[in-house]
Amino acid sequence: MASAILQSIPSESRPGRFGIYGGRYVPETLVAALDELEREYAVAKADPAFQAELADLLHNYAGRPTPLYFAKRLTESLGGAKIYLKREDLLHTGAHKINNALGQGLLARRMGKRRVIAETGAGQHGVATATVCALLGMECVIYMGEVDMARQELNVLRMRLLGAEVRGVSAGSKTLKDAISEAMCDWVTTVRTTHYLLGSALGAHPYPTMVRDFHRCISIEMKQQIVEREGRLPAAVIACVGGGSNAIGAFYEFLADRHVRLIGVEAGGRGTVLGEHAVRFAGGLPGVLQGTYSYVLQDENGQIAQTHSVSAGLDYASIGPEHAALHDTGRAEYVSQDDAAALDAVARLARTEGILPALESAHAVAEAIRIAPNMPAHDILVVNLSGRGDKDMGILARELRLQGV
Numbered sequence: 001m002a003s004a005i006l007q008s009i010p011s012e013s014r015p016g017r018f019g020i021y022g023g024r025y026v027p028e029t030l031v032a033a034l035d036e037l038e039r040e041y042a043v044a045k046a047d048p049a050f051q052a053e054l055a056d057l058l059h060n061y062a063g064r065p066t067p068l069y070f071a072k073r074l075t076e077s078l079g080g081a082k083i084y085l086k087r088e089d090l091l092h093t094g095a096h097k098i099n100n101a102l103g104q105g106l107l108a109r110r111m112g113k114r115r116v117i118a119e120t121g122a123g124q125h126g127v128a129t130a131t132v133c134a135l136l137g138m139e140c141v142i143y144m145g146e147v148d149m150a151r152q153e154l155n156v157l158r159m160r161l162l163g164a165e166v167r168g169v170s171a172g173s174k175t176l177k178d179a180i181s182e183a184m185c186d187w188v189t190t191v192r193t194t195h196y197l198l199g200s201a202l203g204a205h206p207y208p209t210m211v212r213d214f215h216r217c218i219s220i221e222m223k224q225q226i227v228e229r230e231g232r233l234p235a236a237v238i239a240c241v242g243g244g245s246n247a248i249g250a251f252y253e254f255l256a257d258r259h260v261r262l263i264g265v266e267a268g269g270r271g272t273v274l275g276e277h278a279v280r281f282a283g284g285l286p287g288v289l290q291g292t293y294s295y296v297l298q299d300e301n302g303q304i305a306q307t308h309s310v311s312a313g314l315d316y317a318s319i320g321p322e323h324a325a326l327h328d329t330g331r332a333e334y335v336s337q338d339d340a341a342a343l344d345a346v347a348r349l350a351r352t353e354g355i356l357p358a359l360e361s362a363h364a365v366a367e368a369i370r371i372a373p374n375m376p377a378h379d380i381l382v383v384n385l386s387g388r389g390d391k392d393m394g395i396l397a398r399e400l401r402l403q404g405v
């Protein structure tokens with residue numbers, strides 16, 4: 001392992017640090033690959049040809065800019081703040097994940113890597129990665145926990161149809177954490193030919209920064225669109241937080257606008273007991289997981305805790321390190337919504353607006369439903385609708401029937 005003592009010295013000046021969080025805690029075999037990735041990304045970022053190709057694909061292939069939609073009937077049904085939805089669910093493949101997959105896919109090709117591996121929880125990042133590999137003619141292997149494969153079966157079929165190999169992971173809780181571990185094991189032995197296309201603002205430096213940059217387009221567009229529509233900034237931006245990629249993308253351009261509240265919504269699952277939720281900030285402590293230092297749900301011996309959420313994409317024991325810093329400084333607020341509230345939010349948005357959100361995104365909608373009625377009517381809430389709910393139809397059919405909806 002790389003020197004944990006050296007790397008754990010808290011310092012904001014070290015690259016890849018967000019306050020005391022972030023860094024790079026990986027086996028020695030990956031250090032050179034991460035150095036290469038950091039170098040190549042810096043060059044690509046400054047290269048107008050790379051940026052032009054990415055912008056072209058984001059526009060003509062993925063469907064950016066996504067609309068900012070005023071949810072009039074939802075707003076009227078709640079009373080209070082005006083609710084806008086940033087429609088990342090309308091992107092090609094059905095979620096924000098394609099922004100980052102396109103960026104890293106182009107980078108992998110530029111680095112001469114012909115093979116791409118990725119982990120996936122809800123399957124949306126796996127689908128986005130398989131899509132980009134088909135587009136760029138690359139070999140693709142996706143690691144996915146067996147529990148997630150069962151609950152997001154449609155996305156497993158989509159990945160296979162797109163030509164990816166989906167490798168089920170039977171270790172641990174058989175969810176996202178275990179899929180990331182397997183992908184990292186693969187990468188240790190294949191690093192010369194393979195790019196690890198990590199799907200959230202997580203992991204060792206430079207991933208949290210790079211993934212955030214590829215999702216920054218969300219808040220760049222959001223800010224411009226809301227000013228065009230309303231002539232002012234929102235009172236709050238709300239996004240669900242799994243690893244944290246859609247949330248950091250939605251927050252980033254507003255960080256300097258101190259009067260705009262930034263609200264991240266974690267998965268409250270089915271209770272407050274450790275193992276029943278994925279609320280890292282309420283139940284977790286700082287620690288190292290999968291390459292980075294951030295808040296981690298763990299037991300008293302430092303063993304990583306089990307997590308639960310009805311949404312596979314929020315069911316993870318840690319959170320991106322930039323969110324950890326935003327939490328500690330108080331610039332962003334982190335709350336939770338439980339499974340039941342998320343399911344209610346799906347039904348409510350479907351019936352008031354004709355929009356079926358992903359279960360992950362429904363956690364953010366649930367928070368808007370909670371706070372909007374207590375806000376003045378001239379306030380604006382923007383909810384980042386990170387994905388669409390088609391992938392969740394099996395779960396929704398089962399859960400909503402149980403509740404008699």
Ligand SMILES: Cc1ncc(COP(=O)(O)O)c(C=O)c1O
Binds near residue numbers: 241243361
């Ligand atoms: C639609 C959707 N939203 C949100 C997430 C959570 O990921 P992140 O926190 O990186 O945005 C996922 C993860 O799979 C997802 O599929």
